[in-house]
Amino acid sequence: MAPGVSSREDLQRRVRRLEGLPSMPGALQEIWRAVRNPSCSAARLSDAVSTDPGLTARLIRMANSAYFGLNRPVSDVREAVVVLGFEVVKSMAIGASVVDAFQSLGKDFDMTRFWRHSVSTGIAAEQVALAMGGVKPEVAFCGGVLHDVGKLALVTVIGAEYRRAFDGADPGMNAVDAEEAALGVDHATAGKWLGQKWKFSEELIDIIACHHRPELAGERRRLVTAVALGEALLPEEDPASLEADRSPLRPEWLAELGGDEASVEMIRTRIGDRIRNSGPMAAF
Numbered sequence: 001m002a003p004g005v006s007s008r009e010d011l012q013r014r015v016r017r018l019e020g021l022p023s024m025p026g027a028l029q030e031i032w033r034a035v036r037n038p039s040c041s042a043a044r045l046s047d048a049v050s051t052d053p054g055l056t057a058r059l060i061r062m063a064n065s066a067y068f069g070l071n072r073p074v075s076d077v078r079e080a081v082v083v084l085g086f087e088v089v090k091s092m093a094i095g096a097s098v099v100d101a102f103q104s105l106g107k108d109f110d111m112t113r114f115w116r117h118s119v120s121t122g123i124a125a126e127q128v129a130l131a132m133g134g135v136k137p138e139v140a141f142c143g144g145v146l147h148d149v150g151k152l153a154l155v156t157v158i159g160a161e162y163r164r165a166f167d168g169a170d171p172g173m174n175a176v177d178a179e180e181a182a183l184g185v186d187h188a189t190a191g192k193w194l195g196q197k198w199k200f201s202e203e204l205i206d207i208i209a210c211h212h213r214p215e216l217a218g219e220r221r222r223l224v225t226a227v228a229l230g231e232a233l234l235p236e237e238d239p240a241s242l243e244a245d246r247s248p249l250r251p252e253w254l255a256e257l258g259g260d261e262a263s264v265e266m267i268r269t270r271i272g273d274r275i276r277n278s279g280p281m282a283a284f
Contacts, residue, residue: 008184014157015193046078087138095145102152124230124271132257135226143207150191175245
């Protein structure tokens with residue numbers, strides 16, 4: 001563990017307390033209360049989203065984006081929910097609210113890149129779920145949007161130490177192993193702690209905790225594998241950074257989902273097309 005970095009136990013305590021931040025953003029509290037109700041309607045979700053004017057504007061812009069190919073403009077949140085779908089609005093609302101809670105992270109963390117990677121992973125996971133079956137695309141999308149939230153938690157509780165902790169890492173070491181070696185914990189585990197504190201669903205917690213090692217996800221292994229595979233199939237981006245890392249595609253993930261090289265290329269093409277034509281990243 002790097003000098004000056006807190007112990008694993010201290011990091012866990014601080015993530016679960018999230019010193020200096022509210023326990024959960026106000027808009028997210030309203031949204032989460034709505035979506036955890038089995039009888040939640042589009043109208044109820046719309047009312048919850050509407051508690052945040054900025055989020056309302058974002059979702060309307062998203063609904064009007066070229067990605068969704070609308071013939072007429074959307075002008076209110078309820079219509080946006082109908083156009084985008086309940087689960088997509090829920091995912092983007094939760095993701096945007098979480099990101100907003102961490103907007104004060106400063107220049108040491110590229111929030112724009114982080115958000116773009118998160119949304120791209122959501123799109124990719126959704127495409128894997130649609131192609132492979134056996135996984136709800138909307139859940140895969142939501143998990144993809146939130147999969148790296150542990151990075152936000154770590155950079156919040158230890159600040160610039162999060163970057164300095166990697167100074168002595170082996171250049172060939174991936175980000176997850178570097179985090180574990182330097183901090184005694186990786187962002188997946190920190191994300192699990194945050195998800196538990198904020199009472200995310202068990203499905204989302206498993207995605208966050210296991211997206212680099214879906215074999216550990218138990219009964220939700222197929223769901224988590226869909227998210228991991230989606231991230232691995234993202235188009236080439238800038239060199240990997242603490243804000244955007246991804247594991248290479250593993251043959252066992254394809255075996256788990258029943259895919260082959262032909263299906264991989266088909267999905268890769270669909271992901272690239274969706275991301276290139278997507279409005280969500282610009283809208284947020």
